[in-house]
Amino acid sequence: MIYAHIPFCESKCPYCGFNSFAASDPPQNAYIAALIRQFEVDLALRERDRFDSLYIGGGAPSVFEAASYEPFFAKVLPFLYRGAEITIEANPNSLTLNWAKTMRSYGANRISVGVQSFDDRKLKRLGRAHNGSRAKTALTNAREAGFTQINVDFIYGAAGDSIALLSNDLNEAKKLGATHISAYCLTIEENTPFFAKPDMALDDFETEREFSRLIESAGYPRYEVSNYGKVVSRHNFGYWEGRGYLGLGAGAVGFARNDAIAFRYSPRRDFKSYIDDPLCKTTEVIDAKACDDERLALGLRCVSGFNALALNEKERAKADLLVERGRLKRDKSRYYNVDFWLSDEIWLYIKS
Numbered sequence: 593m594i595y596a597h598i599p600f601c602e603s604k605c606p607y608c609g610f611n612s613f614a615a616s617d618p619p620q621n622a623y624i625a626a627l628i629r630q631f632e633v634d635l636a637l638r639e640r641d642r643f644d645s646l647y648i649g650g651g652a653p654s655v656f657e658a659a660s661y662e663p664f665f666a667k668v669l670p671f672l673y674r675g676a677e678i679t680i681e682a683n684p685n686s687l688t689l690n691w692a693k694t695m696r697s698y699g700a701n702r703i704s705v706g707v708q709s710f711d712d713r714k715l716k717r718l719g720r721a722h723n724g725s726r727a728k729t730a731l732t733n734a735r736e737a738g739f740t741q742i743n744v745d746f747i748y749g750a751a752g753d754s755i756a757l758l759s760n761d762l763n764e765a766k767k768l769g770a771t772h773i774s775a776y777c778l779t780i781e782e783n784t785p786f787f788a789k790p791d792m793a794l795d796d797f798e799t800e801r802e803f804s805r806l807i808e809s810a811g812y813p814r815y816e817v818s819n820y821g822k823v824v825s826r827h828n829f830g831y832w833e834g835r836g837y838l839g840l841g842a843g844a845v846g847f848a849r850n851d852a853i854a855f856r857y858s859p860r861r862d863f864k865s866y867i868d869d870p871l872c873k874t875t876e877v878i879d880a881k882a883c884d885d886e887r888l889a890l891g892l893r894c895v896s897g898f899n900a901l902a903l904n905e906k907e908r909a910k911a912d913l914l915v916e917r918g919r920l921k922r923d924k925s926r927y928y929n930v931d932f933w934l935s936d937e938i939w940l941y942i943k944s
């Protein structure tokens with residue numbers, strides 16, 4: 593798995609805590625050259641040199657001209673298995689038909705569009721740069737360019753949300769060909785303008801649950817806390833299953849493990865420093881217990897579940913008790929959560 597981070601957006605949304613920068617004229621060629629340099633060096637450190645997914649995320653990768661990606665694809669594609677999942681994220685204002693077609697021609701076969709909502713008033717409240725009409729055009733462009741795997745990102749739990757609004761958003765996405773939905777609850781992050789406006793988030797658990805039910809009944813089965821679709825994102829599934837991945841780009845995170853050691857690494861977060869030295873990284877060693885805790889937390893959030901080996905004896909007894917009470921299912925050595933809304937509570941119970 594390869595993740596490449598493009599940390600540029602046309603403007604900075606007031607709730608966003610990601611490593612992203614508003615830039616009207618981002619240094620696209622220098623940045624792509626830095627990604628390639630990091631890829632070459634990181635590749636040399638790995639035992640296996642083939643990958644089954646590439647995910648280009650951000651930020652908003654569509655703020656780079658499509659042609660600027662050509663050298664990156666030329667470098668990376670020979671290292672991908674045939675049939676690899678290649679996802680590119682895009683934002684509505686910059687997802688033009690030409691951009692989407694060019695990405696298809698480079699090999700992208702999945703697109704993830706930051707729609708968030710089609711409702712103009714909600715988009716304005718969220719401080720988004722696009723409107724509902726642009727979001728519709730963007731999805732139409734993605735389909736016309738030949739994308740058959742189209743993810744739509746939605747935000748819910750925002751002030752002003754109602755079942756009617758969320759349901760309308762969902763119907764529009766389905767009509768426009770969305771094959772996958774990612775629905776994220778608005779969280780108020782420190783060091784963002786929304787931190788001073790906590791009432792921008794709507795604490796309404798019933799609405800959240802109902803939205804989730806609506807997405808499922810619209811034909812998108814829930815397979816992770818925030819993700820729905822008949823065809824799962826292979827790349828994201830890899831994260832939840834604890835697989836290693838390359839993390840390319842400013843502030844990206846990579847993960848590597850073997851029998852003896854697991855560690856996370858991250859290149860510099862500031863894009864200018866990254867371009868200057870894409871090989872400078874901070875590294876964090878993750879001990880076996882932290883790895884197991886993570887396996888449990890992620891496994892409780894998705895249909896792949898977790899292995900009993902991630903638990904010690906006491907924790908296994910608690911997990912078995914939850915099986916008896918119908919909160920978990922067990923199949924041989926794997927446990928599966930039957931209600932993702934309770935992931936955090938179950939984790940706390942097992943770990944306490």
Ligand code: SF4
Pocket residue numbers: 600601603604605608609610612650651652683706
């Ligand atoms: S477009 Fe996405 S990454 Fe960029 S500022 Fe808005 S929320 Fe953050």
